[in-house]
Amino acid sequence: MSPEDTLRFGYRSLTGYPTRTLLMLLAMSIGVTAVVLLTSLGEGARQYVLNQFSALGSNMVIVLPGRSETTGAAPPMVGATARDLTLEDALALYRSSAVRHVAPLIVGTANVSYAGLSREVMILGSTAEMQAVRELEMAQGRFLPPGEAERASNVVVLGAKVKREIFGNATALGEWVRIEDRRYRVIGVLSDKGQSLGAEISDTVFIPVASAQQLFNTEGLFRILVQARARESIPRAVEAAREIIRERHDGKDDITVITQDAVLETFDRILTALTLAVAGIAAISLGVAGVLIMNVMLVAVSQRTTEIGLLKAVGASGAQIMRLFLTEAAMLSLLGAALGIVLAYVGIWILGQMFPAFPLSPPNWALGAAVGISLVTGLLFGVMPARRAARLDPVQALSRR
Amino acid sequence: MIRLTGINRIFEVGDEKVHALNDVDLDVGAGEYLSIMGPSGSGKSTLLNLLGLLDRPTSGTYYLDDVDASSLSEDERATLRRDKIGFVFQFFHLIPRLTAFENVELPLTLAGVEPAERRPKVEAALESLGLMPRAAHRPEQLSGGQRQRVAIARATIMDPPVLLADEPTGNLDSASGSEVIDILEELNHRGITLLVVTHDEALGKRAKRRIHMVDGAIVEDVQQTPS
Numbered sequence: 001m002s003p004e005d006t007l008r009f010g011y012r013s014l015t016g017y018p019t020r021t022l023l024m025l026l027a028m029s030i031g032v033t034a035v036v037l038l039t040s041l042g043e044g045a046r047q048y049v050l051n052q053f054s055a056l057g058s059n060m061v062i063v064l065p066g067r068s069e070t071t072g073a074a075p076p077m078v079g080a081t082a083r084d085l086t087l088e089d090a091l092a093l094y095r096s097s098a099v100r101h102v103a104p105l106i107v108g109t110a111n112v113s114y115a116g117l118s119r120e121v122m123i124l125g126s127t128a129e130m131q132a133v134r135e136l137e138m139a140q141g142r143f144l145p146p147g148e149a150e151r152a153s154n155v156v157v158l159g160a161k162v163k164r165e166i167f168g169n170a171t172a173l174g175e176w177v178r179i180e181d182r183r184y185r186v187i188g189v190l191s192d193k194g195q196s197l198g199a200e201i202s203d204t205v206f207i208p209v210a211s212a213q214q215l216f217n218t219e220g221l222f223r224i225l226v227q228a229r230a231r232e233s234i235p236r237a238v239e240a241a242r243e244i245i246r247e248r249h250d251g252k253d254d255i256t257v258i259t260q261d262a263v264l265e266t267f268d269r270i271l272t273a274l275t276l277a278v279a280g281i282a283a284i285s286l287g288v289a290g291v292l293i294m295n296v297m298l299v300a301v302s303q304r305t306t307e308i309g310l311l312k313a314v315g316a317s318g319a320q321i322m323r324l325f326l327t328e329a330a331m332l333s334l335l336g337a338a339l340g341i342v343l344a345y346v347g348i349w350i351l352g353q354m355f356p357a358f359p360l361s362p363p364n365w366a367l368g369a370a371v372g373i374s375l376v377t378g379l380l381f382g383v384m385p386a387r388r389a390a391r392l393d394p395v396q397a398l399s400r401r
Numbered sequence: 402m403i404r405l406t407g408i409n410r411i412f413e414v415g416d417e418k419v420h421a422l423n424d425v426d427l428d429v430g431a432g433e434y435l436s437i438m439g440p441s442g443s444g445k446s447t448l449l450n451l452l453g454l455l456d457r458p459t460s461g462t463y464y465l466d467d468v469d470a471s472s473l474s475e476d477e478r479a480t481l482r483r484d485k486i487g488f489v490f491q492f493f494h495l496i497p498r499l500t501a502f503e504n505v506e507l508p509l510t511l512a513g514v515e516p517a518e519r520r521p522k523v524e525a526a527l528e529s530l531g532l533m534p535r536a537a538h539r540p541e542q543l544s545g546g547q548r549q550r551v552a553i554a555r556a557t558i559m560d561p562p563v564l565l566a567d568e569p570t571g572n573l574d575s576a577s578g579s580e581v582i583d584i585l586e587e588l589n590h591r592g593i594t595l596l597v598v599t600h601d602e603a604l605g606k607r608a609k610r611r612i613h614m615v616d617g618a619i620v621e622d623v624q625q626t627p628s
């Protein structure tokens with residue numbers, strides 16, 4: 001019997017018993033939908049986190065004071081005794097050709113007040129380079145002025161939320177706000193959009209790093225953000241940062257260098273594992289579909305006993321009958337998988353309409369795996385009924401009406 | 402054509418043994434026309450199933466066309482059945498979801514004959530039995546006589562040398578029953594070896610050779626000269 005004829009025969013028996021066929025397709029497609037949809041969600045979460053991180057600024061290397069073992073279990077106690085990172089340390093990093101921008105950062109909280117309104121706000125002291133490093137967008141005015149980092153000018157750039165809360169809809173540009181006991185002129189307002197982990201930034205204000213040193217009365221930097229020239233130069237930038245600082249700190253290795261890649265990789269690993277776990281759970285529903293297929297195929301075999309007997313009487317061998325029933329099971333599985341994938345895409349489309357910011361698309365491996373698993377379950381659970389059919393005694397089968 | 406020697410078929414039901422065929426010897430030449438009669442339970446169907454290679458004897462030898470059927474594997478028996486034997490049943494056993502055309506086509510399909518070759522054969526078979534207008538009908542849309550004619554077309558589509566019919570008129574009224582017997586006899590005229598099991602005395606008498614069975618044994622085997 002030719003493959004086309006085998007397929008046609010299978011097709012005719014699937015359409016010959018529409019209820020049974022539809023039920024099995026439903027079971028199979030629900031399983032496949034679950035696998036594809038859940039892996040899409042997992043993969044979407046992974047993409048989302050990755051996007052958020054890369055929006056932090058690209059090719060970023062972060063230099064922290066104090067040495068910490070990134071792999072050790074004990075908390076980094078040495079940090080306390082380490083030497084401060086100074087503004088000079090930060091500027092020295094420009095010596096490496098792998099470094100494009102260096103943005104020193106001091107963080108503290110202080111009272112920001114204007115016209116009797118006062119708020120406790122996070123103050124970020126930095127330089128003009130911060131804009132490039134963190135890819136900050138301006139809503140109005142400009143960012144911190146470029147030039148000598150050591151100059152403590154009294155200017156401030158407001159985060160979007162801070163501006164809203166202090167000025168409302170009124171113009172902020174050119175106004176003077178008070179931070180603790182000093183007055184700063186507003187030269188810019190950050191935009192709300194295009195920001196990563198954005199809430200945090202919009203709730204802060206930027207002042208020149210030297211002004212922040214005075215304000216918080218400290219020489220030491222909270223950290224140094226370094227932007228490497230390209231992705232490939234990140235390792236060189238890391239190495240250079242270590243060497244330059246070691247040289248300046250009397251040969252002591254007292255800093256920690258974090259690359260965005262390392263953080264990303266960790267998240268990537270966690271979320272990939274999560275996706276796999278969720279896919280595994282969904283695969284169980286495919287197993288359930290397999291059991292259902294077996295059950296229905298067994299019923300089909302007993303319903304079609306006389307047909308099987310007849311096939312034998314007109315010369316079908318056991319192997320041929322087995323092939324016919326397995327083909328039927330495989331067709332059901334594949335059709336079910338196809339239907340399931342369509343359903344999954346409909347589900348993804350609906351979710352996409354509801355949560356436009358969340359990237360949702362099934363990973364290719366999930367599509368392949370869903371089809372593969374459904375085919376394997378279909379065939380696996382189809383074997384037993386098919387063998388039963390192949391072994392049927394034709395005399396007995398035909399003696400019934 | 403057919404040579405049975407010392408055939409026994411014993412069914413075991415629980416502890417009991419049912420001797421369905423008891424030391425049966427039978428020789429049938431090519432082109433013969435036999436009727437097999439006898440009371441219910443006398444072993445007629447069992448004999449036919451053995452001849453049709455659907456069943457194996459408990460003991461004894463069966464030569465079909467000089468091939469020792471008892472020495473063959475299941476697959477070889479299936480092939481032999483496909484090429485040498487046509488079956489007609491009391492309950493027609495047409496596949497309900499397939500059309501008359503597809504039912505007749507089935508043995509050719511199973512044998513792997515090309516679709517282009519199948520079509521003219523099936524059409525010729527349906528045509529000769531006056532079924533062409535019903536080709537696209539499913540069995541439930543056909544009368545009993547038409548169903549049995551479709552079954553006969555299916556049984557003969559592979560041009561088997563032997564046609565076995567187990568009470569082919571058992572489910573038909575006398576008019577369509579004799580119509581079916583006419584068709585079978587016409588096939589016999591054209592050379593097919595025909596064995597018909599029947600309860601109908603009148604139909605049985607139409608055969609040139611009549612076999613009577615009782616309790617699994619052949620008690621009478623008469624050659625009739627047409628009167």
Ligand SMILES: Nc1ncnc2c1ncn2[C@@H]1O[C@H](COP(=O)(O)OP(=O)(O)OP(=O)(O)O)[C@@H](O)[C@H]1O
Nearest residue numbers: 412413414419421440441442443444445446447448
């Ligand atoms: N599968 C089986 N298992 C046990 N006993 C069986 C089986 N098939 C047939 N028999 C027994 O073998 C004997 C012969 O049965 P068979 O069907 O050949 O009779 P028959 O002559 O065709 O009868 P009928 O005219 O009623 O069709 C009967 O006693 C029957 O009960």
Ligand SMILES: [Mg+2]
Nearest residue numbers: 445446447567
């Ligand atoms: Mg019988």
